Amino acid sequence: MAGGRVYPSNNDATDGVPNNLSVLLQNQRLHPLFIPGSSPSPSSFLGTRSMVSFEDSLKTNRPKRSIFKMFDEQENGYDEYLEECFHQPEKKRRLTVDQIQFLEKSFEVDNKLEPERKIQLAKDLGLQPRQVAIWFQNRRARWKTKQLEKDYDTLLAMYNSLKADYDDLLKEKDKLKEEVLQLTDKLQTKENERRNSEFSDVKPLLLQEPSQKPIVVSMAACKQEDIDSDNIPQYYSDEFHSSLLEAADSSYPFEPDQSDLSQDEEDSLHPPASLSNFGFPVEDHPFWSWTY
DNA sequence: TTGTGTTTTATTGCCTCC
DNA sequence: GGAGGCAATAAAACACAA
Numbered sequence: 018m019a020g021g022r023v024y025p026s027n028n029d030a031t032d033g034v035p036n037n038l039s040v041l042l043q044n045q046r047l048h049p050l051f052i053p054g055s056s057p058s059p060s061s062f063l064g065t066r067s068m069v070s071f072e073d074s075l076k077t078n079r080p081k082r083s084i085f086k087m088f089d090e091q092e093n094g095y096d097e098y099l100e101e102c103f104h105q106p107e108k109k110r111r112l113t114v115d116q117i118q119f120l121e122k123s124f125e126v127d128n129k130l131e132p133e134r135k136i137q138l139a140k141d142l143g144l145q146p147r148q149v150a151i152w153f154q155n156r157r158a159r160w161k162t163k164q165l166e167k168d169y170d171t172l173l174a175m176y177n178s179l180k181a182d183y184d185d186l187l188k189e190k191d192k193l194k195e196e197v198l199q200l201t202d203k204l205q206t207k208e209n210e211r212r213n214s215e216f217s218d219v220k221p222l223l224l225q226e227p228s229q230k231p232i233v234v235s236m237a238a239c240k241q242e243d244i245d246s247d248n249i250p251q252y253y254s255d256e257f258h259s260s261l262l263e264a265a266d267s268s269y270p271f272e273p274d275q276s277d278l279s280q281d282e283e284d285s286l287h288p289p290a291s292l293s294n295f296g297f298p299v300e301d302h303p304f305w306s307w308t309y
Numbered sequence: 310t311t312g313t314g315t316t317t318t319a320t321t322g323c324c325t326c327c
Numbered sequence: 328g329g330a331g332g333c334a335a336t337a338a339a340a341c342a343c344a345a
Contacts, residue, residue, distance in 0.1 A: 108339080109318055109338070109339045110318080110340090111316095111317065111318075111339090111340060112317085112318085129332095130331095132331095148318085148319090152318080154331095154332075154333075155318070155319085159316095159317095161333095310345100311344105311345090313344090313345105314341105314342085314344105315340100315343100316341070317338100317339085317340075317341090318337100318338085318339075318340090319336100319338080320335100320336080320337075320338095321334100321335085321337095322333105322335090324331105324332085324333080325330105325333105326329105326332100327329095
């Protein structure tokens, strides 16, 4: 080993555990699946010897006797079993289904392994404490990987949902934008027609007498209330007025999105106050302060 | 049978905590 | 400084198609 921690070899029964494991086990008589701080019912452990039979798995790679039979046969059975195992040429062995089930159950209870529990599990399963520790370590790694996959799936679902909402909002925004443009065009056309008709009323007067001052005549053609007072630009139809008022009263659901517009577009939508549409200062009317 | 991909067991090196 | 956890990885065991 190049450095770092020095572990006992696979043939060594210790893992920070006293060398005479059997003495420790015999003295402590730890409960199977012992977990400090928990109080499992004894009945749940009665099955450890009966429900976990390792005879099948021991047929090939292990001594042919079950570890538990060995315990029955002699006081120091575990000690000797370890001795017997550790002097075999080491091959990597898979744990049996029963061993894994047992470990899984223990992992469900607590995925961390206290030294006492490790020793007890090792004893119950006929494994080295280090093997139990390694199994828990690898099991924690697998659990973490699965957890990450779950988290990823959850986040992906949330992202997809949010994106769908966002796309819907974009579509709605475009629809409303189009609607506003159409209405604006409509109003512009209407206003042009109105101007043209007014001009055609005045024109004959202008052409009557070249000697007369046309401006005076044309001014005379206007109603007095169009000239003074607040009503000067009577270019708006009543319909236009009410639409503007409605627009002013309604709350526009979107934040102004300046990034969507080039400077030219912004200028066209926000002309200087002196050049405001129909003679109104733009900032006086909320309609023109919209961004679309 | 064999090649290949996957899973499981075990090692290594680094890090943190006491 | 030792114990133990973790990430990365090696290597054995296993599954399975060709």
